[in-house]
Amino acid sequence: MRQRSLFWLAACAALALCTGATTVQALQVTDDQGVTLTLPKAPQRIVSLLPALTETVCALGQCQRLVGVDRYSNFPESVKKLPQVGGGLDPNIEAIVALHPDLVLAALSSRSATRLLSLGIPVFALEPKTHADVQRAIAKLSQLLEIADGQKLWREIDAGVEVAARSLPVSVRGTRVYFEVNRGPFGAGEASFIGETLTRLGVKNILPARLGPFPQINPELVVRENPDLILVGESNLEGMEQRPGWSRIRAIREHHVCVFTPTQSDVLVRPGPRLAVAARIMAQCMSDQAPRAKGLPQ
Amino acid sequence: MKSGIALSAQSLSASLGGRAVLHDISLNIVQGQWTSILGPNGAGKSTLLKAFAGLLPHSGSVSLLGQPIQSMPRRSRARALAWLGQNETAADDLSAWDVVMLGRLPHQAWLAPPNDKDLAAVERALRFTQAWDWRHRPLGQLSGGERQRVLLARALAVEAQVLLMDEPLANLDPPHQADWLCVVEALLMHGGTVVSVLHEITIALNANRLVVMREGRVTHHGATQDAATRDAVCQAFDKRIAIHPLNGQWVALPHIPSVNPFHPVPKDASP
Amino acid sequence: MNVTRTGGLLAWAALVCAAVVVLGLCIGSAGFENTVGALLGPPNAERAMAQQIVWDIRLPRTLGALAAGALLGLAGALAQGLFRNPLADPYLLGSASGASLGVALALASMGSAGMLGSSVVSEASVAASVFSSSVWVRLGLTGAAFAGAVLAVMLTLSLARGVQHTLRLLLAGVIVGVVLGAVTSLVLLFSPDSLQAMQSFLLGSTSFIGWTSCLLMAVVWLLCALAAWTLARVLDGLSLGEATAQSLGLPIGPLRAALVAVLALATGTAVAQTGLIAFVGLAAPHLVRAMARVPHRQLMWLSSAMGAVLLGGADLLARWLIAPQELPVGVLTAVLGGLYLLWLMHRGSGSLGGLRT
Numbered sequence: 001m002r003q004r005s006l007f008w009l010a011a012c013a014a015l016a017l018c019t020g021a022t023t024v025q026a027l028q029v030t031d032d033q034g035v036t037l038t039l040p041k042a043p044q045r046i047v048s049l050l051p052a053l054t055e056t057v058c059a060l061g062q063c064q065r066l067v068g069v070d071r072y073s074n075f076p077e078s079v080k081k082l083p084q085v086g087g088g089l090d091p092n093i094e095a096i097v098a099l100h101p102d103l104v105l106a107a108l109s110s111r112s113a114t115r116l117l118s119l120g121i122p123v124f125a126l127e128p129k130t131h132a133d134v135q136r137a138i139a140k141l142s143q144l145l146e147i148a149d150g151q152k153l154w155r156e157i158d159a160g161v162e163v164a165a166r167s168l169p170v171s172v173r174g175t176r177v178y179f180e181v182n183r184g185p186f187g188a189g190e191a192s193f194i195g196e197t198l199t200r201l202g203v204k205n206i207l208p209a210r211l212g213p214f215p216q217i218n219p220e221l222v223v224r225e226n227p228d229l230i231l232v233g234e235s236n237l238e239g240m241e242q243r244p245g246w247s248r249i250r251a252i253r254e255h256h257v258c259v260f261t262p263t264q265s266d267v268l269v270r271p272g273p274r275l276a277v278a279a280r281i282m283a284q285c286m287s288d289q290a291p292r293a294k295g296l297p298q
Numbered sequence: 299m300k301s302g303i304a305l306s307a308q309s310l311s312a313s314l315g316g317r318a319v320l321h322d323i324s325l326n327i328v329q330g331q332w333t334s335i336l337g338p339n340g341a342g343k344s345t346l347l348k349a350f351a352g353l354l355p356h357s358g359s360v361s362l363l364g365q366p367i368q369s370m371p372r373r374s375r376a377r378a379l380a381w382l383g384q385n386e387t388a389a390d391d392l393s394a395w396d397v398v399m400l401g402r403l404p405h406q407a408w409l410a411p412p413n414d415k416d417l418a419a420v421e422r423a424l425r426f427t428q429a430w431d432w433r434h435r436p437l438g439q440l441s442g443g444e445r446q447r448v449l450l451a452r453a454l455a456v457e458a459q460v461l462l463m464d465e466p467l468a469n470l471d472p473p474h475q476a477d478w479l480c481v482v483e484a485l486l487m488h489g490g491t492v493v494s495v496l497h498e499i500t501i502a503l504n505a506n507r508l509v510v511m512r513e514g515r516v517t518h519h520g521a522t523q524d525a526a527t528r529d530a531v532c533q534a535f536d537k538r539i540a541i542h543p544l545n546g547q548w549v550a551l552p553h554i555p556s557v558n559p560f561h562p563v564p565k566d567a568s569p
Numbered sequence: 570m571n572v573t574r575t576g577g578l579l580a581w582a583a584l585v586c587a588a589v590v591v592l593g594l595c596i597g598s599a600g601f602e603n604t605v606g607a608l609l610g611p612p613n614a615e616r617a618m619a620q621q622i623v624w625d626i627r628l629p630r631t632l633g634a635l636a637a638g639a640l641l642g643l644a645g646a647l648a649q650g651l652f653r654n655p656l657a658d659p660y661l662l663g664s665a666s667g668a669s670l671g672v673a674l675a676l677a678s679m680g681s682a683g684m685l686g687s688s689v690v691s692e693a694s695v696a697a698s699v700f701s702s703s704v705w706v707r708l709g710l711t712g713a714a715f716a717g718a719v720l721a722v723m724l725t726l727s728l729a730r731g732v733q734h735t736l737r738l739l740l741a742g743v744i745v746g747v748v749l750g751a752v753t754s755l756v757l758l759f760s761p762d763s764l765q766a767m768q769s770f771l772l773g774s775t776s777f778i779g780w781t782s783c784l785l786m787a788v789v790w791l792l793c794a795l796a797a798w799t800l801a802r803v804l805d806g807l808s809l810g811e812a813t814a815q816s817l818g819l820p821i822g823p824l825r826a827a828l829v830a831v832l833a834l835a836t837g838t839a840v841a842q843t844g845l846i847a848f849v850g851l852a853a854p855h856l857v858r859a860m861a862r863v864p865h866r867q868l869m870w871l872s873s874a875m876g877a878v879l880l881g882g883a884d885l886l887a888r889w890l891i892a893p894q895e896l897p898v899g900v901l902t903a904v905l906g907g908l909y910l911l912w913l914m915h916r917g918s919g920s921l922g923g924l925r926t
Contacts, residue, residue, distance in 0.1 A: 072761060181765070182765040183766035183769060184765065184774070184776070216769065217894055219626070219776050221893040224598055235676075243779065248621065265762075372819075372820060376816060381812065381816035386810025386812060387808070387809050390862075396864050404818045409799055
């Protein structure tokens with residue numbers, strides 16, 4: 001008798017443990033800050049405070065779950081119709097709460113997390129900075145949104161970058177490039193996501209990885225390195241030729257400059273699902289502008 | 299002895315911060331003599347002096363040596379009239395010599411370096427105030443009395459015919475107060491005119507003439523020798539002072555009433 | 570006499586500046602290198618490269634930093650004399666905030682993506698944004714900064730209704746500074762792409778000084794220094810008190826206006842070329858006063874020299890410390906100037922400049 005009751009007790013305990021374990025594991029994802037979020041079910045009302053994350057959610061086909069975005073999220077078009085809750089650094093807490101979200105996606109640098117948490121709103125912090133970060137962000141968001149094959153998106157992105165790399169003529173590979181992100185001058189080094197894309201496209205970045213992702217460099221460095229091609233946004237192009245010593249740089253002298261429109265710049269500076277689009281834009285321009293593409297000697 | 303008019307005010311009224319301080323004053327300051335302006339606090343003495351110096355907007359007219367002061371070219375006025383004010387300086391960096399040299403500005407061409415006349419005038423002024431020995435020390439390192447002497451020297455360096463001084467004895471100890479009296483006497487002997495505002499009544503009683511003020515008006519103007527003038531002074535202070543002769547000088551002493559207004563004790567309570 | 574002291578200080582400053590120039594030729598994106606050796610060596614590719622780098626980049630940048638420092642040092646001495654306040658700096662009339670606003674507007678309209686949360690949709694709005702941005706493109710950032718600085722000073726003057734009352738002028742300058750600063754923040758809020766570029770302006774940068782900038786600053790400094798030298802007597806007279814200055818026959822009103830104009834010109838030029846470099850204007854006159862007490866006519870030159878030394882040294886360090894990366898030069902001027910002032914105070918003369926401690 002005692003043996004049988006013990007057996008049933010053990011069986012019930014085991015069953016309870018199993019179901020309990022599965023329910024405990026149902027939605028437990030760790031964000032980039034190391035905080036583990038435990039949600040009873042997949043979030044249905046999401047507010048995103050980072051454009052890259054907005055794009056990722058939509059790329060995963062879950063645009064309909066977004067109820068609010070920050071003012072800088074502008075892709076895809078449907079997102080622009082959503083209520084805007086301020087910026088990433090200065091979100092409007094009241095507006096967020098009014099939307100009754102069950103999850104807020106924020107950047108690591110956002111100070112709103114504590115406030116929102118104290119109001120009972122779960123916050124998931126992600127700030128992709130490299131390709132690996134983007135892959136990880138996609139994985140974690142797929143887990144959160146309970147997408148079956150989360151890695152499919154990344155595979156598509158990866159394939160897209162690969163296609164862009166292959167579209168580049170062999171002669172263009174090895175061109176020495178300088179990507180200027182902003183006046184300062186701030187350049188994109190090998191360690192940044194832009195740098196990683198450039199490396200995959202097969203060109204050589206004059207700013208090595210040891211300088212960090214977006215270093216503020218001495219403009220003299222660019223003169224000394226004498227890149228064959230410069231990539232820059234339209235708004236930062238103004239005045240570049242007048243910089244002391246820059247008129248001698250091969251890229252400026254022979255007009256090998258890739259100029260990006262503001263819309264294109266928007267894509268290029270966001271580490272998100274449009275990495276492949278960014279790679280394509282860069283490859284397209286480099287195919288046209290690089291010296292070797294034009295048949296000129298190296 | 300010259301007895302022209304150095305400064306003349308006609309229907310002079312002035313206000314400070316919206317409040318009328320001087321009411322319709324008409325006054326002549328005699329040339330070649332020392333006039334001292336006396337009166338209780340808030341009577342408008344400093345304001346009157348400033349108006350005479352042409353430093354204050356006023357209604358009515360002020361003339362300097364016969365000419366209306368407002369229409370005089372700035373530099374001519376600066377050469378004819380020197381002013382020593384109260385508590386204004388912030389020039390801690392300048393040396394005493396530099397400060398006194400600033401007094402020569404009305405005589406110097408705009409960018410010209412000091413010429414021999416300027417150097418001589420500065421030396422004279424510094425010696426008059428016994429400041430010559432430490433003329434290179436910066437103002438910030440001087441004591442209150444030394445500073446005052448340097449500022450006085452600055453006013454003397456202008457070598458103007460008319461010298462207006464507002465509280466020139468601030469921070470000066472009795473020996474230097476005596477020196478100041480000698481300086482004034484020397485100035486008068488050279489034909490200059492001195493007008494001062496002093497709250498040390500005894501010193502002021504050494505002046506040739508007194509202007510007594512009360513509540514923005516001149517109640518009396520006359521020679522110190524006249525008993526009427528001295529009575530007017532006592533009157534202006536509500537008879538709280540008494541003026542006594544002493545060794546050929548006049549001395550003003552506080553007048554202590556027989557009944558102490560703060561502690562009345564009946565007279566027949568004494569043993 | 571102070572003349573020998575002044576002469577000694579000027580000689581010291583000239584020596585340091587010469588050292589800064591020589592070092593400036595050798596310090597660049599590769600840290601410290603023996604460029605002078607290469608220049609004097611045999612004619613080969615290395616020498617050609619060194620000549621190019623030195624002539625095109627390092628020499629104008631070093632000289633430009635010295636000129637900018639001289640402008641700021643001069644402006645600081647003028648501001649402290651004009652306001653008779655040892656804590657005054659050349660940005661008090663609102664020129665800094667005006668320049669920031671000009672630059673922010675220029676950056677925002679040049680990079681029209683993300684402005685006001687809307688992107689360019691129709692042809693009409695494209696045309697509108699191109700039209701509005703062309704003014705700023707033509708002006709360029711330096712033009713925008715200078716225009717902003719000058720307009721801000723004019724706004725301050727009109728708020729204070731002239732230069733007669735120093736306190737009112739000071740107050741108006743502070744108000745204009747705060748308000749324009751707030752507007753700048755607002756503009757940046759709607760154009761976050763400009764934030765990074767704006768930061769490099771706000772912290773000051775000597776990276777892009779070429780020969781035009783350098784010569785422009787040098788010429789403006791010379792003009793302002795000569796003007797300030799002739800006006801130095803006014804400042805000395807004013808330091809005796811306004812009433813006394815008036816009694817000495819100084820035409821205070823017009824001369825003050827002239828001083829404000831010189832101050833605005835000097836500050837506007839420096840800010841337009843190098844951004845907002847903090848502390849040089851404030852510290853240079855104090856550093857001079859801690860070493861020699863001189864009247865304004867000599868203070869102008871000494872303060873310029875001290876400002877040049879400060880900014881020249883800071884520029885060298887900005888290039889050297891983490892080469893090929895650069896530190897913002899404004900941070901280094903604050904550190905260098907602050908440390909030097911602290912050391913002087915510690916060595917202690919009891920009173921520092923105009924401050925009685």
